[in-house]
Amino acid sequence: DIQMTQSPASLSASLEEIVTITCQASQDIGNWLAWYQQKPGKSPQLLIYGATSLADGVPSRFSGSRSGTQYSLKISRLQVEDPGIYYCLQGYSAPLTFGSGTKLEIK
Amino acid sequence: QVNLLQSGAALVKPGASVKLSCKASGYTFTDYYIHWVKQSHGKSLEWIGYINPNSGYTNYNEKFKSKATLTVDKSTNTAYMELSRLTSEDSATYYCTIGVMDAWGQGASVTVSS
Numbered sequence: 001d002i003q004m005t006q007s008p009a010s011l012s013a014s015l016e017e018i019v020t021i022t023c024q025a026s027q028d029i030g031n032w033l034a035w036y037q038q039k040p041g042k043s044p045q046l047l048i049y050g051a052t053s054l055a056d057g058v059p060s061r062f063s064g065s066r067s068g069t070q071y072s073l074k075i076s077r078l079q080v081e082d083p084g085i086y087y088c089l090q091g092y093s094a095p096l097t098f099g100s101g102t103k104l105e106i107k
Numbered sequence: 108q109v110n111l112l113q114s115g116a117a118l119v120k121p122g123a124s125v126k127l128s129c130k131a132s133g134y135t136f137t138d139y140y141i142h143w144v145k146q147s148h149g150k151s152l153e154w155i156g157y158i159n160p161n162s163g164y165t166n167y168n169e170k171f172k173s174k175a176t177l178t179v180d181k182s183t184n185t186a187y188m189e190l191s192r193l194t195s196e197d198s199a200t201y202y203c204t205i206g207v208m209d210a211w212g213q214g215a216s217v218t219v220s221s
Contacts, residue, residue, distance in 0.1 A: 034207060043202055043211035044152065055209060087152055089208065095168035096142075096154040 002026050002090050006099030012107045019075040021102045023088035028069060032092035035064055035073045038101075039084040047086075048073060080106065109133040111203050111212035118218045119193055127215045129186040129203035136184040137161040139206040143177065143188045146214075147199040155201075158186060193219045 003026035013019050023033070031051040036044035046055040048064035051071055061076040075082055083106055088099040114128040129141065143155040156167035158177040165177050174197070176189045190197055198219045203212040 036208070043204075043214055044208070045211075046207065046209040049207045049209070089152075091207070094154075094166055095170070098152040098154070101151045 001095055002029060002093060002097055004088055004090055004097050004099040006088055006102055008102060009100065010103040010105070012105045013078050014107045015080065016077045019078050019082075019104065021073045021086050021088075021104075023071045023099045025069040025071070025090055029090045029092035031066065032090055033064070033066070033071045034089045034091060035062075036087045036089065037082075037084045038087065044087065078106070082106075109205070109210040111205065111210060113201075113203060113212035113215045116216040116218070118220065120221055121194055121219055123193055124189055124191045125193065125217055126187055126189040127201055127203075127217070129188075129212050131184045131186065131205070134205075136179075136181060141177075141179070141186045142204050142208060143175065144202045144204060144208075145171075145199050146202065155188070160186065190217065193217075195219050 005024040007022055033051045035048040037047055038044040047058050047062050049055060051066045052064045063074045065072045083104050086102045090097055110132045112130045117125050119125045137160045140157045140159055142157040145153045145155055154168050155171045155175050156177055158165045158179055160179045174190055178187045186203055200214040200216050202214050
């Protein structure tokens with residue numbers, strides 16, 4: 001199975017700050033990487049697919065990038081509505097696997 | 108707009124089975140695979156498997172192969188997941204989601220307790 005190592009586990013940042021979350025894949029997954037945001041008591045919501053493509057309706061302050069087997073989600077200017085848990089997902093091969101999650105809070 | 112409406116919370120006894128439903132609307136049911144995802148309380152997400160609603164073909168995470176059975180009813184645009192021989196480890200919220208997981212059901216809580 002492909003392991004997705006996500007970091008950090010938790011993160012506290014100030015409003016308007018730049019935030020970066022990373023996922024390291026245990027093998028090549030190409031661009032088969034998505035990012036999700038989950039708020040308490042809610043279903044996950046797709047932010048980024050294909051490693052870098054912004055999902056419909058997602059604010060442009062979210063962006064995704066790839067360097068080899070390392071993938072990053074960047075929030076360019078943290079907003080009050082951005083706290084939650086963020087997950088990466090590899091869709092390259094079954095079983096599909098998620099990262100362990102990053103809990104983002106406002107400082 | 109795409110909507111996935113899941114069945115409500117279930118309280119089931121150890122050793123029993125439960126069948127969860129996911130009724131789809133707002134798109135052509137056979138156009139997208141339907142995935143099921145497990146989230147234990149306070150934990151990350153686990154992919155259970157998917158079903159191709161057109162052919163009925165399924166692909167399971169090995170971990171859930173003897174636990175979950177995925178089916179669909181094309182006449183009602185509904186997907187089902189049956190979980191068998193339930194234990195406390197199966198207590199979780201279960202989601203259905205489609206395609207690149209850009210639409211999700213609201214989740215169904217399953218509690219296994221005597």
